[in-house]
Each structure stands twice: as C-alpha cells, then as structure tokens.
Amino acid sequence: MEKLRRRHNTLVQNTDLSFKRYLINLLPWDERLIGIKGSRGVGKTTMLLQYIKEHYHLDTKALYLALDDLYFTENDLIDLVEEFVSKGGEHLFIDEVHKYKNWSIALKQIHDTYLNLRVVFTGSSLLEILNSRSDLSRRALVYEMQGLSYREFLNLHLNTDFEKLTLIDVLENHIELSANISSKIKPLKEFEIYLKVGYFPFYAGNQELYFKRILEVINMILEIELPMLRNTDISIVSKIKQLLYIVSQSVPFKPNITSLANKIQITRKTLLEYLNYLNEAKLFHSIHKNTHGIGALQKPEKLFLDNTNYMFAIMEESPEKGNIRETFFLNQLSQGFAVTYPEHGDFLVENKFTFEIGGKNKSAKQITEIPEAFIAADEIEIGFENKIPLWLFGFLY
Numbered sequence: 001m002e003k004l005r006r007r008h009n010t011l012v013q014n015t016d017l018s019f020k021r022y023l024i025n026l027l028p029w030d031e032r033l034i035g036i037k038g039s040r041g042v043g044k045t046t047m048l049l050q051y052i053k054e055h056y057h058l059d060t061k062a063l064y065l066a067l068d069d070l071y072f073t074e075n076d077l078i079d080l081v082e083e084f085v086s087k088g089g090e091h092l093f094i095d096e097v098h099k100y101k102n103w104s105i106a107l108k109q110i111h112d113t114y115l116n117l118r119v120v121f122t123g124s125s126l127l128e129i130l131n132s133r134s135d136l137s138r139r140a141l142v143y144e145m146q147g148l149s150y151r152e153f154l155n156l157h158l159n160t161d162f163e164k165l166t167l168i169d170v171l172e173n174h175i176e177l178s179a180n181i182s183s184k185i186k187p188l189k190e191f192e193i194y195l196k197v198g199y200f201p202f203y204a205g206n207q208e209l210y211f212k213r214i215l216e217v218i219n220m221i222l223e224i225e226l227p228m229l230r231n232t233d234i235s236i237v238s239k240i241k242q243l244l245y246i247v248s249q250s251v252p253f254k255p256n257i258t259s260l261a262n263k264i265q266i267t268r269k270t271l272l273e274y275l276n277y278l279n280e281a282k283l284f285h286s287i288h289k290n291t292h293g294i295g296a297l298q299k300p301e302k303l304f305l306d307n308t309n310y311m312f313a314i315m316e317e318s319p320e321k322g323n324i325r326e327t328f329f330l331n332q333l334s335q336g337f338a339v340t341y342p343e344h345g346d347f348l349v350e351n352k353f354t355f356e357i358g359g360k361n362k363s364a365k366q367i368t369e370i371p372e373a374f375i376a377a378d379e380i381e382i383g384f385e386n387k388i389p390l391w392l393f394g395f396l397y
Contacts, residue, residue, distance in 0.1 A: 032118055036142075037123060039147070041147075061090040063084055063091075093121075094120070097127070149397045150190075170396070175383060195312075210309075239266055244310075246263075286303050289340060308331070335396065352372055355376050357375075375387045
C-alpha cells in the first residue's frame with residue numbers, strides 16, 4: 001500500500017489542471033460504480049487524476065491504482081481494497097481494469113461488500129460489463145470517452161475557451177456562431193491541422209512521432225486487446241491491417257462484403273464478426289440504414305475509420321477528401337447522436353436531420369425535397385441558409 005500511495009501522490013502532484021476533457025463534468029462521480037471506456041490515449045487517466053487533485057489532492061480517502069502495475073502480479077486487488085477501506089478509504093480510482101485477471105468478478109465482489117465505497121474504473125473500448133460470470137450491468141454506469149472534438153483541440157492548443165454548442169444551435173444560428181468564432185481564430189487553418197493531428201491529446205508538435213504513437217495504439221488493439229478480450233486469432237492481424245489500409249485510401253467506403261472477404265482471404269462470416277469487433281474497439285465506424293435490431297453479422301452500408309487522424313497515420317499520401325470530410329462528421333456527431341444511412345444524402349441524424357457532406361461548392365439538389373436537410377460544407381468560414389461550415393460540427397462536445 002505504501003508504494004502505491006507514493007505513486008498516487010507523485011501522479012496527482014504532477015497533474016495539470018489547465019485543460020479538462022468534456023466528460024469530466026458529465027460523470028456522476030458520487031455514484032458507487034462508474035466505468036469509463038475508451039481508446040488508449042484519449043485522456044482517461046489524466047481525467048481521473050484531475051478529479052482526484054481537485055477534490056482530494058493528497059487526502060488518503062482517495063486512491064489511484066493502475067492494474068497494469070507489476071504490484072498486481074503478486075498482490076490481490078481484493079486484499080488491497082480491504083486494507084484501503086479499513087484505513088478510511090472512500091473513493092477508489094482503478095485504471096486499466098481489463099489488465100487484471102477476472103476483473104469483473106473482483107469489481108462485483110468489491111461493490112457488494114463495501115457499500116460505502118465509490119469506485120471509478122477505466123478500460124479498453126472492448127470492455128464488456130455484461131458477461132456470464134459477473135453481471136455488472138445492473139451495478140455499473142458506463143460511459144464512452146472519445147478523442148478530442150475540434151472545439152477541445154482549439155481550447156487545448158490555442159488556450160481558447162470556446163463553449164460547446166447544441167445541434168439545434170448549429171442548425172438554427174450557424175451564421176452568427178461561425179462569424180463569432182472566426183473573429184477570434186482562423187477556423188479553416190486550424191481545422192486542417194486538427195484533421196491530421198488533433199484527435200488525441202498527446203500531440204506535442206512532432207507529426208512523425210504522433211503518427212508513430214497512433215500506429216502503436218492500433219497495434220496494441222489488434223495484437224493484444226482483441227486476442228485478450230475477444231479471443232481473436234493473432235494470425236489474422238495482418239489481414240485486418242490490410243483492411244484498415246483499404247478503407248483509409250477509399251472514397252467513402254460502401255463495402256461489398258463477399259468481394260472484400262475474398263480480397264483479404266477470409267470468410268464472409270469471419271469478416272463481419274471482425275468488423276463488429278473493430279467497431280467496438282473504435283478502429284472502424286460502420287453505419288447502417290437503421291439502428292434497430294443491428295446484429296453482429298449485418299452488413300454495414302458504409303464503413304469508415306473511427307477518426308481522421310487514423311487515416312493520415314496509416315496512409316503515406318493524403319487520404320481522399322470526401323472520406324476525410326465524412327469521417328470527421330460521423331466521428332463528431334456520433335458522440336451524442338444516433339447516425340444512420342438515409343435513402344437520400346450522406347447521413348441521417350436522430351432519424352430527423354438529413355446531411356449532405358461536401359466542399360464549398362456542394363449544391364443542395366440531392367436534398368432539395370427533403371425537410372430538415374442541410375449541407376455540411378468544407379472550406380467555408382461562414383455559411384448561408386442551410387449550408388453550414390463543416391468545422392462548426394466539431395463544437396458539439
């Protein structure tokens with residue numbers, strides 16, 4: 001315990017409070033069991049430490065643990081929690097929970113035994129709260145953490161203080177909003193940077209090192225987390241990497257599943273299973289015609305990488321512009337809204353708003369007869385009527 005307490009104190013003291021992720025103010029921190037899922041590098045650990053620093057600092061009532069610490073190769077989590085509670089511990093913050101064997105059983109036992117203890121845990125996007133041996137779904141509130149929105153990127157790197165917008169704000173007041181933002185920054189210049197290197201908080205000015213770290217994140221998911229959490233065959237990793245490259249270099253990708261399976265030499269069923277896993281892992285983002293009754297083996301209408309930074313890291317040359325634009329829009333809107341594939345247009349949001357994505361000269365002819373239809377246009381600072389700057393949709397979280 002003493003070693004872990006020293007590590008806790010060092011981490012908390014060195015935590016910067018100047019920039020905070022969107023989720024920190026949305027979580028019900030006083031609940032007894034909260035789970036936070038998300039890709040490596042999106043800022044889950046920093047958020048935990050920021051909350052501790054603001055509310056406990058070095059008070060021994062709180063304790064941060066990382067379950068990939070070598071300490072837990074020889075020590076039991078349950079025993080540690082018993083000691084923590086016996087010494088007055090009230091709030092436990094557990095990082096990388098999926099690295100601990102039988103983690104869900106341990107959390108269930110902790111939750112059911114220590115009724116006055118609050119626990120926050122983080123893990124991979126592949127984390128399953130419901131399984132046959134320990135159903136945590138009735139006990140834990142689970143949240144997904146995305147990478148930086150365009151708004152957060154600006155606040156982090158330019159020290160701005162832009163507030164998030166609602167979708168209705170953007171649709172109804174986009175001219176005034178974009179004019180106000182454009183008076184303070186150059187949104188198109190910064191947007192181009194964000195699309196390449198702005199999604200993960202760990203960008204520190206070196207694009208080559210940033211892309212290298214992104215590829216390490218991807219390899220970690222494919223080579224360690226998928227085999228560990230989904231029992232996937234490590235021999236298929238090279239085929240998945242081939243698939244990532246195919247999607248990254250395509251125009252917005254409408255997959256022919258049988259043809260694609262043949263191209264990478266796996267069965268159609270296996271490909272659909274892996275697409276489902278890759279969606280869970282936040283490497284891919286598939287959209288379907290509706291969100292009801294989507295099964296693991298249902299063919300997606302369109303297939304994207306999760307975010308635009310993945311596209312630039314995977315490809316040596318610049319990705320296709322239409323794919324970049326649609327990937328950005330889907331990534332930003334899917335954080336808080338249901339996004340599906342419409343009969344006309346590119347995306348249907350909340351089964352109500354139709355969007356066509358394009359450049360500054362994109363016309364509305366494909367959506368003229370559709371109510372509540374809009375164009376999200378790249379390369380414009382300020383819109384007109386139902387043509388809205390694409391970058392403004394990066395202010396929704």
